[in-house]
Amino acid sequence: MKTKMHGNPMFVAGKWIEKEDVIEVLNPQDNSFISTVPSASKEDMLLAIEEAKEGAKIAAKMPVHLRISILNKAAEHIEENQEKFAATIALEGSKTIREATAEVRRCIQTLKISAEEARRIHGETIPFDQAEGSEDRIGYYYRFPIGIIAAITPFNDPLNLVAHKVGPAIASGNAIIVKPATLTPLSALLLAEAFDYAGLPPKVLSVITGKGSKIGDLLVTHPAVRMVSFTGGLDTGEAIARKAGLKKISMELGSNSPVIVLSDADIETAVESTVSGAFYAVGQNCLGVQRIYIEEEIYEKFSTLFIDHVSKYKVGDKMLETTDMGPMINEREAIRVERWVDEAIAKGAKLLIGGERNGAFYSPTVLTDVPSNCTIAQQEIFGPVVLLYPVADFDSAIEKSNDVNYGLQAGIFTKDIDKAFEAIGRMDVGGIMINDSSDYRIDGMPFGGVKGSGIGREGVKFTIQEMTEPRVVSFKLAHKRLFS
Numbered sequence: 089m090k091t092k093m094h095g096n097p098m099f100v101a102g103k104w105i106e107k108e109d110v111i112e113v114l115n116p117q118d119n120s121f122i123s124t125v126p127s128a129s130k131e132d133m134l135l136a137i138e139e140a141k142e143g144a145k146i147a148a149k150m151p152v153h154l155r156i157s158i159l160n161k162a163a164e165h166i167e168e169n170q171e172k173f174a175a176t177i178a179l180e181g182s183k184t185i186r187e188a189t190a191e192v193r194r195c196i197q198t199l200k201i202s203a204e205e206a207r208r209i210h211g212e213t214i215p216f217d218q219a220e221g222s223e224d225r226i227g228y229y230y231r232f233p234i235g236i237i238a239a240i241t242p243f244n245d246p247l248n249l250v251a252h253k254v255g256p257a258i259a260s261g262n263a264i265i266v267k268p269a270t271l272t273p274l275s276a277l278l279l280a281e282a283f284d285y286a287g288l289p290p291k292v293l294s295v296i297t298g299k300g301s302k303i304g305d306l307l308v309t310h311p312a313v314r315m316v317s318f319t320g321g322l323d324t325g326e327a328i329a330r331k332a333g334l335k336k337i338s339m340e341l342g343s344n345s346p347v348i349v350l351s352d353a354d355i356e357t358a359v360e361s362t363v364s365g366a367f368y369a370v371g372q373n374c375l376g377v378q379r380i381y382i383e384e385e386i387y388e389k390f391s392t393l394f395i396d397h398v399s400k401y402k403v404g405d406k407m408l409e410t411t412d413m414g415p416m417i418n419e420r421e422a423i424r425v426e427r428w429v430d431e432a433i434a435k436g437a438k439l440l441i442g443g444e445r446n447g448a449f450y451s452p453t454v455l456t457d458v459p460s461n462c463t464i465a466q467q468e469i470f471g472p473v474v475l476l477y478p479v480a481d482f483d484s485a486i487e488k489s490n491d492v493n494y495g496l497q498a499g500i501f502t503k504d505i506d507k508a509f510e511a512i513g514r515m516d517v518g519g520i521m522i523n524d525s526s527d528y529r530i531d532g533m534p535f536g537g538v539k540g541s542g543i544g545r546e547g548v549k550f551t552i553q554e555m556t557e558p559r560v561v562s563f564k565l566a567h568k569r570l571f572s
């Protein structure tokens with residue numbers, strides 16, 4: 089392993105580079121020092137882009153069997169070093185060790201699926217003779233790699249969300265430059281190590297550590313970069329989309345996901361699933377449950393059971409297997425969450441449990457009667473807070489669910505198949521989970537949102553579609569029709 093305990097280098101086009109100018113990576117639990125990473129300059133980013141020009145040519149020419157074996161070898165390397173990967177995620181981020189271990193397993197899956205999908209990137213024949221005058225044509229299209237991809241990733245899934253861009257990029261013959269979140273760069277560097285170990289040709293992959301505000305513009309505006317694949321917050325995403333200009337854009341943004349619980353639902357299952365969906369990864373989860381609409385006749389029973397479950401949550405040391413919830417990513421974020429909760433309470437919301445902050449720790453919090461003019465009722469909380477709303481009926485639940493500027497995923501609990509199908513048709517989201525919370529994803533399904541939740545879809549096969557372009561081929565024949 090090349091990563092040092094103190095002072096990690098970054099991965100520039102196959103070379104591990106150290107810099108004097110560094111960024112400290114801290115453990116959000118107690119602000120203890122973990123390591124440093126280089127604070128990349130614009131010159132470093134420019135070098136990565138220049139090298140990626142060559143890398144894109146190398147990647148495109150890599151035979152599919154080689155892409156498959158590199159992706160599988162990287163996955164095997166991660167499997168063999170699972171504990172190190174999980175400890176890194178848990179230390180630099182705010183996931184518990186259990187959540188971090190689950191992310192490592194997902195990352196292995198993402199890379200293995202990428203290896204499988206590499207053999208399924210193909211076009212189809214085109215019946216040109218559908219157009220009068222084209223009876224003498226025969227042809228098809230291929231899918232070609234797009235070239236150089238910029239991947240910008242957030243702190244909350246610091247390994248698997250990077251793998252969701254790197255795996256498909258390699259599978260489809262692209263070069264890729266990753267700019268991981270400054271708060272959690274170490275997991276992305278470990279992923280680069282896995283690909284270095286697996287024999288990925290130099291120049292195909294770079295992981296450039298440094299502040300988005302310093303090196304981001306260069307990466308997203310450079311004309312050689314043909315696609316910006318961004319996962320992060322709405323404001324950052326919108327700013328990047330405005331700057332990027334004429335290139336492909338994929339935006340995986342946030343949400344404040346709704347879940348509807350109808351009176352015929354299995355309440356116990358709905359409670360268990362929504363509590364987990366609300367507080368997984370301290371609620372710093374793009375598809376986490378933020379708003380729960382419960383039919384009035386079961387509201388009391390649901391909310392009592394919900395609070396009972398939340399009161400048993402073990403908050404504490406994220407490195408312990410027994411801990412359910414660790415700290416938020418930093419104290420600043422915990423203070424923001426506290427402010428939003430206090431604002432809601434000042435405007436008339438009722439605090440059912442939680443609402444306490446200790447440094448970066450914020451207790452699992454449940455609010456009800458939240459007026460619609462509160463920040464927390466409209467924006468993405470991205471913290472351990474969930475809002476319970478009693479609703480008169482199904483129609484009102486659907487309308488309220490849709491009445492925000494987000495639409496990533498939603499859930500509905502009901503045994504009524506007609507209502508489930510109606511919800512599928514009426515909810516403005518990228519995915520709807522029947523008898524489950526919004527917090528469900530496997531790595532091979534299409535994933536992404538509508539409205540402020542983004543543009544495009546990830547989920548290996550779908551990312552590959554975004555990272556490739558069709559190229560049409562037409563043969564003009566000497567005779568009119570080749571086939572009768």
Ligand code: NAP
Pocket residue numbers: 240241242243244245249267268269270271298299300301303304305308319320321322324325327328339340341342343373374375468470496536541542
């Ligand atoms: P963020 O603040 O938007 O940052 C995301 C990334 O953008 C970071 O790497 C950041 O770098 C970079 N960045 C910031 N300014 C930039 C600029 N001017 N140019 C280029 N890059 C720039 O998001 P976050 O707080 O890390 O993550 C939380 C958000 O991500 C939430 O909204 C969450 O819902 C969303 N998310 C969405 C999905 C999904 O799949 N839909 C998944 C996970 C998370 P620095 O760290 O250096 O600032």
